[in-house]
Structure formats: C-alpha cells, structure tokens
Amino acid sequence: MDNYAFCSIIELAAHLELKNISAEALTRIFLSRIDKHNQLLNAYINVFPEQALEQARESDVRRKKGMSLGWLDGIPMGIKDLCEIEGSITTGGSKEWINRISTETAEVIEKLRAHGVVILGKTHTVEWAFGGWGTNALLGTPRNPWDRWQHRIPGGSSSGSAVAVAAGLAAAAIGTDTGGSVRIPAALNSVTGLKTTVGRIATQGVLPLSHSLDSVGVFTRCADDAAIVFDAMMNAPAQSRLQENYRIHGLEGADLGGKVICVLPDEQYETQVQRSVRLGVRDMVRMAEMAGAKLVRKALPFSMETAMNNCGRLIAAEGWRVHKEHIADPEKQIDPNVRQRVLAGQNIDDRNYAELLAQHAAMKTIWQEWMDGVDALLIPATPFTALPLNQVDENSTSIGFFTRFVNWTGACALSIQAGFDPQNLPVGAQLVGKANHEYTLLQIASVIQRMTAWHAYHPMVG
Known part of the structure; x- marks a missing residue:
C-alpha cells in the first residue's frame, strides 16, 4: 500500500476515481508514514490526523x-508553517511562537480546501523563512531523505515541505519563495518545485518576510502535478482537465517545437559548480533540444552575484521592518543565524531602502526585455548537492547563487529533477521564465519529464 505514497497526483486522482482506494484509506497511508518516519525526518512540526480523516471522509461522500471537485479532491497535502489556518498553531519556524494560535486562514488554504484537498499538517521551515540551507537551530532541521546514514541539509526555507513530498509523507506540499525557498529544497530533495510570480498567488494569511519578494509555491513529483496545484491556488474548482488548461494557454503539444530556450556557457555561471550539477543541466538541455526546442546562447544583462546580493539586502531591509520588535529583544529565543541576517536590515535606512525598491523595479523591466523572444533560461538550481549538516557555513550565501536573481528580477521559475551525483544525491535544474509565464515553464518541464525518469525515483526511507 505504501506505493500509493509515491504516486503522482494524476495517478492518485485516477485511483480515487476508479475506486481502487478511498480518500480515507489514502490519507491513512500518509498518516501512517508520518507516524513512522517523521521522528527521524522532522518534516512536520504539527500533524492534524482527526481533521485530515474527516476531510477525506467528506471527499469520499462527494465522490x-x-x-x-476535480483533480485534488481527496489528495493529502502538507502546508508550510507560514500559512495561517484558523484555530491551529502557526509558528513561522520560531520557538517564540511555538504556541501561537492562528485567528485567520490564508486565502491560498481556502482555495485548496475548496478543491477538496486533505490537509495533513504543517511542515517545518527556517525561522521566518529567512535561510536557504534549511536549518533551524531551535526547532530542529529536517533531514534530507536521500542519505540514510548522515544528516544532510534539506535546503530552505521550505525544508519540511520538500522532505515530506520526497519521502512520501505528502502527495504535494505548499511552500513559499523569497530568495529560492522553493527551488533550493526541491533540487536537493529531487522533487519538482514551482516558484510563482509575486502577486500571482494571494499571500493574505501567509506570514511575511519581504512583501516585495514573497511568493507562494508548490512541491510535487512532476510538472503536470505542479500545474494542477498552481491552477487550484488561483481558481475555483472546475471540470477542465490539465490538457485543456495547457490548450487555453496555447501550450498544447507533445514536443517543444517553436520554444526558445537560453543556456549559459559554464564560464558565465560566475561561481564554481559541482561537476554532477553541470552534467545534469546539460542533460536537460539535450532533452529540450531533442524535443524540438531552439537553443540560444547569450550573456545575462547583469551580474548574478550582484543581483543575489541586492536581493539579500532587500529581504533584510523588509525583514527588519517586519520582525524588528522580536530581533531587537536579546532575551527572545531566535535562531542566531536568522537574527544575524535580519539585523543586517537595520543598517538600511529609508533612503537606501527606497533606492533598493527602485533598482528592483528597474530589474523587472530589464529582465522582461532580455527575455523577449525567449521562453525559458535553463541553468542549475543550486551550485552543489546536499551537504552534510555539520559542514554548513551559514555565513555563505552560495546555496542561493542561482535562485536569488530570479526574485530580484520578478521572474517565475521551476526546479526539476536532473539526475544524481556519485553519492546518489539529487541534482536539480532550473527553468526561469518571464513574469506570469508559469504555464510555459510547466509545459516545457512536462515534455522533458516525459523523456526522462528522474522524477519517478524516490528515496528508500527507514
């Protein structure tokens, strides 16, 4: 029965429709796996078994x-512990908020409930979502499930959500992305991770870090699943099928004929990239070309390192303005690495903050102009695979080298599975698109994933 835990949403929806399994039985499988494996993996901070089973029974009655209600009716999902659910605890990854009860429900959660999603529980996050490594010094760091013998980083900040999907503790999970917080853990855990354009998915009821950069995203097994959840996070239930959704957006087709994908020569990466990552990205480029895409090579109109640093400064500036009351109090129990990052924002005064916002706005225009005639940029998601937890240098920002510029330019992006390194650790490739062009990236990834099998592998847990 555990095989159901590693099925795609599309497969699970078919099993439910054919009555091969009930939503209640499916939910019990995931709850059983959480009960068995979460003590080691630490993917969930809170689990809602009674509520989840009640939601599943309601789904069975409807069916x-x-x-x-469609694809997601009865599908068990995890929710990042930034999303408010009225009456439940929402910590935001902070020990100071370990008993904080939500008084509202996030709009995105209401949307998912309207589609019949079964909410299994809240997944761990880096405190206040400020960190790409996935560490949480006070509430515990989730464990990357691809190494049974050593605690490796899960990536962050949506650490628990990625681990939950990778390890078969959820069919999908919601995350957020401000500087790479969906794409980094997706790459390190071998799942598909969609970072949406800011404003595309409502952030009402999602604890903020940087209102200029915060976006809601999703972790799934494949791009087609991500498209289903993405659509549900924006729209009310409908009877349309995924193929019709692609057709509406002019993206129907079994190949990539007519698509233009940009790639960068290795020397333009501006940072050292692990050989396995470079080879994985090259394989994805080759798959795209075999599927009919036209490849172009051109230099970015900016430095990724400068964009990364500017993005970090804007996160710190807005993070300080959100959390300064907590950070300024030395008696409060705050992850020391997060405290240090947020404190950097107090040195950015209103004038410099205004300049950052102006530069951010200008970069959005520069990106859209540079992407004219290009459907996607294909690059690594991370420079390297998952490090052992005890080797992490929190003062290094290299883990987000390929992700932060995406937030800085206002783009959308998708991390997809691109193989494994010699230690059997996952490699992720990243498709970056124009603002509001998520369906283009999803369709490109869908075609590539029909030609590869990396997204079908899962770790041996336990």
Whole structure:
C-alpha cells in the first residue's frame, strides 16, 4: 500500500476515481508514514490526523454522489508553517511562537480546501523563512531523505515541505519563495518545485518576510502535478482537465517545437559548480533540444552575484521592518543565524531602502526585455548537492547563487529533477521564465519529464 505514497497526483486522482482506494484509506497511508518516519525526518512540526480523516471522509461522500471537485479532491497535502489556518498553531519556524494560535486562514488554504484537498499538517521551515540551507537551530532541521546514514541539509526555507513530498509523507506540499525557498529544497530533495510570480498567488494569511519578494509555491513529483496545484491556488474548482488548461494557454503539444530556450556557457555561471550539477543541466538541455526546442546562447544583462546580493539586502531591509520588535529583544529565543541576517536590515535606512525598491523595479523591466523572444533560461538550481549538516557555513550565501536573481528580477521559475551525483544525491535544474509565464515553464518541464525518469525515483526511507 505504501506505493500509493509515491504516486503522482494524476495517478492518485485516477485511483480515487476508479475506486481502487478511498480518500480515507489514502490519507491513512500518509498518516501512517508520518507516524513512522517523521521522528527521524522532522518534516512536520504539527500533524492534524482527526481533521485530515474527516476531510477525506467528506471527499469520499462527494465522490459517491458523483460530485467530485476535480483533480485534488481527496489528495493529502502538507502546508508550510507560514500559512495561517484558523484555530491551529502557526509558528513561522520560531520557538517564540511555538504556541501561537492562528485567528485567520490564508486565502491560498481556502482555495485548496475548496478543491477538496486533505490537509495533513504543517511542515517545518527556517525561522521566518529567512535561510536557504534549511536549518533551524531551535526547532530542529529536517533531514534530507536521500542519505540514510548522515544528516544532510534539506535546503530552505521550505525544508519540511520538500522532505515530506520526497519521502512520501505528502502527495504535494505548499511552500513559499523569497530568495529560492522553493527551488533550493526541491533540487536537493529531487522533487519538482514551482516558484510563482509575486502577486500571482494571494499571500493574505501567509506570514511575511519581504512583501516585495514573497511568493507562494508548490512541491510535487512532476510538472503536470505542479500545474494542477498552481491552477487550484488561483481558481475555483472546475471540470477542465490539465490538457485543456495547457490548450487555453496555447501550450498544447507533445514536443517543444517553436520554444526558445537560453543556456549559459559554464564560464558565465560566475561561481564554481559541482561537476554532477553541470552534467545534469546539460542533460536537460539535450532533452529540450531533442524535443524540438531552439537553443540560444547569450550573456545575462547583469551580474548574478550582484543581483543575489541586492536581493539579500532587500529581504533584510523588509525583514527588519517586519520582525524588528522580536530581533531587537536579546532575551527572545531566535535562531542566531536568522537574527544575524535580519539585523543586517537595520543598517538600511529609508533612503537606501527606497533606492533598493527602485533598482528592483528597474530589474523587472530589464529582465522582461532580455527575455523577449525567449521562453525559458535553463541553468542549475543550486551550485552543489546536499551537504552534510555539520559542514554548513551559514555565513555563505552560495546555496542561493542561482535562485536569488530570479526574485530580484520578478521572474517565475521551476526546479526539476536532473539526475544524481556519485553519492546518489539529487541534482536539480532550473527553468526561469518571464513574469506570469508559469504555464510555459510547466509545459516545457512536462515534455522533458516525459523523456526522462528522474522524477519517478524516490528515496528508500527507514
């Protein structure tokens, strides 16, 4: 029965529709796996078994009456512990908020509930979502499930969500992305991770870090699943199928004929990239070309390192303005690495903050102009695979080298599975697109994933 835990949403929806399994039985499988493996993996901070089973039973009743809400009805998902759910604890990854009860429900959660999603629980996050390594010094760091013998980083900040999907503790999970917080853990855990354009998915009821950069995203097994959840986070339930969704957006087709994908020569990466990562990205480029895409090579109109640093400064500036009351109090129990990052924002005065916002706005225009005639940029998601936890240098920002510029330019992006290194640790490739062009990236990834099998592998847990 555990095989259901590693099925795609599309496969699970078919099993539910054919009555091979009930939503309640499916939910019990995931709850059982959480009970068995979460003590080691630490993916969830809170689990809602009674509520989840009740939601699953309601889904089964709808299906018996012929009133299924669509693809996601009865599908068990995890929710990053930044999203408010009225009456439940939302910590934001902070020990100071370990008993904080939400008084509202995030709009994105309401949307998912309207589609019949079964909410399994809240997944761990870096405190206040400020960190790419996935560490949480006070509430515990989730364990990357691809190494059974050594605690390796899960990536962050949406650490628990990525681990939950990779390890078969959820069929999908919600995350957020401000500087790479969906794409980094997606790459390190071998799942598909969609970072949406800011404003595309409502952030009402999602604890903020940087209102200029915060976006809601999703972790799934494949791009087609990500498209289903992405659509549900924006829209009310409908009877349309995924193929119709692609057709609406002019993206129907089994190949990439007519698509233009930009690639960068290795020397333009501006940072050292692990050989396995470079080879994985090259394989994805080759798959795209075999599928009919036209490849172009041109230099970026900016330095990724400068964009990364500017993005970090804007996160710190806005993070300080959100959390300064907590950070300024030395008696409060705050992750020391997060405290240090947020404190950097107090040195950015209103004038410099305004300049950062102006530069951010200008970069959005520069990116859209540079992407004219290009459907996606294909680059690494991370420079290297998952490090052992005891080797992490929190003062290094290299883990987000390939992700932060995406937030700085206002783009959308998708991390997809691109193989494994010699230690059997996952490699991720990143498709970066124009603002609001998520479906283009999803369709490109969908075609590539039909030609590869990396997204079908899962770790041996336990």
